[in-house]
Amino acid sequence: MALEFDNNLPIYLQIMNYIKREIVTGKLKAGDKIPSVRELAAELQINPNTVQRTFQELEREEVVETRRGLGRYVTSEEAKIMAIKKEMAGDLIQRFITGMQELGFANKDIAAIIAEAVDDKNPPALK
Amino acid sequence: MMKLFKYDWKRDSNTIYSVLAVLVVAQLLLHWVGTSRGWEPMIKIGLGLMVYVCAMVVMVITGSKAYIKNLGSYQRRLVPIHPIYHILSALLFSTLTMVAVFAIAVIHGLLLIPWSELTAFLELGNMQLTAWDVITAVASGIWGTFFIMLLVYFSITVGAVVNIRGKAGVWVGIIVFIIITNMISLISETIFEQAGSAANFGIVQIESGSSAVPDTVSVSSLGTGLGSFLFELVAAALLLWLMAWPIRKKLEI
């Protein structure tokens, strides 16, 4: 994992997002084992307690589960993974809409622009 | 403490061995040259003594440097051992090196110098030297070196303490050394009313005033007899305690 961290933002949040990404994109599959705190801390050169906190948060969100004596694993519930995907999409969309609104676009214009942009016949470029 | 001593020894063992080797070679050379050229015994012994003195000086210097390095080395100061052991370890080291020189001298004397020459040199007249005399002379010599090194170390410590505030440390150290050696012999003489003379057993004090060989080779223990020895013992304990105190207070050097 070659990861660029932004030291301006809490690192544990960034790791959480990264792991969620890996899960959603399928690089980490449902039920896969996750590296231990020490392994991850060493790999990313990050404080172990930060990694610990990340895992705790992910567990709280039920993205990750601990199996006693065995380690931590990605949740095996596909529904949960779908939910994460939707949540991440939701964040992206929200950011996009807010950005567009700041540029001055009205909501229905935004919808139209998107429709055009993802239309296969038109290359995805704004006119 | 022996662990500390192990490292003191390792650090300077090369120097020590070379000095001892050079010493032996030099003495053998002198003896051979002196005998074949038929020098006067006084000159032979006198020159030999000079070489021994040089060797002792080198040992004193090495011992002092060892102590100074001990005071400054972080690796040592972090070790969870009472500071008194750093001092004792260095003292043991110095004393041993000087005893080594002594031992060579004694062997040299026993093997190569005829008894008559030795007694003449020491100006013993008709006095007979017994084995006991020799033993006490040697023991007192060993104690003497130990005590002198202690005084040297004490002066170094005082100098080091002063050094924190300024660079005057070295001079202070030297002055302290002079003061304290004189003080001790003064006190010793006043209490025990003995002025040393070369004839008393227990002193290794050698002078040869009249010959062409340089004189005042005083490898002296500062005092004679049991009383003085006890006094020095007490003084040594006091000085050791005084030295350990600033080091224990974690002196910064």
Place this chain on the structure above:
Amino acid sequence: MKEHILHLQGVSKNYAGKKALDQVSLSIGKGKIVGLLGTNGSGKSTLMKIAAGLIPYEGNATVLGKPAGLESKAEVAFMPDRPLTESWMRVYEAIRMQRDFYPDFDENKAGQMLEFMNLRDRDRVSTLSKGMQERLQLTLTLSRRARLYLLDEPIGGVDPVARTRILDAILEFYDEDSSIVISTHLVREIERIFDEVLFLKQGKVVLQDEVEQLRSKHGKSVEDLFKEVFAE
């Protein structure tokens, strides 16, 4: 107070009229990696030397409840800014010296670390490059199973490759029962491994906080905060 690995209360240190430390109070719990940040002359080294039991001080300083000094030395592994080793030694002698004097010295760990750092037993300390010397110092220090590790500028003046190795070694030998205090003025490279940071300015503690808190609260990196606090 016994749960704290290091506890300072009103600690001051004067050097010929200059206050190196002024009424410093702080606590460090176990399992923490703490950054001690400040510019040169801010008192970081002095603070570490006091915690290591090397120099006298005013005030209260305890390591695991024991006063900083002879009693605490066995619990502390200190890597000072000056070389820890005597220059006449070879690497294996330096290792042996640690083993001889510290019951908590782990010779296996030392062997592993030496390999990790590319150091050979028979190398003479005096012939090692600066980077290799740092690695040796680190090996000697981290091979002890101490409760408190104090590293004074472990990555200063060292090339980026050695730096990474050093950070790796620190993380690998991290233990939940002990704490590591690292002093540095190179913040960017190392801020990710800190739990907490302490800013020391002219002998006074001007900031002590958890790093992630600082990031959420201020939206700034420790490096940026550092620049702000220590701007002339």
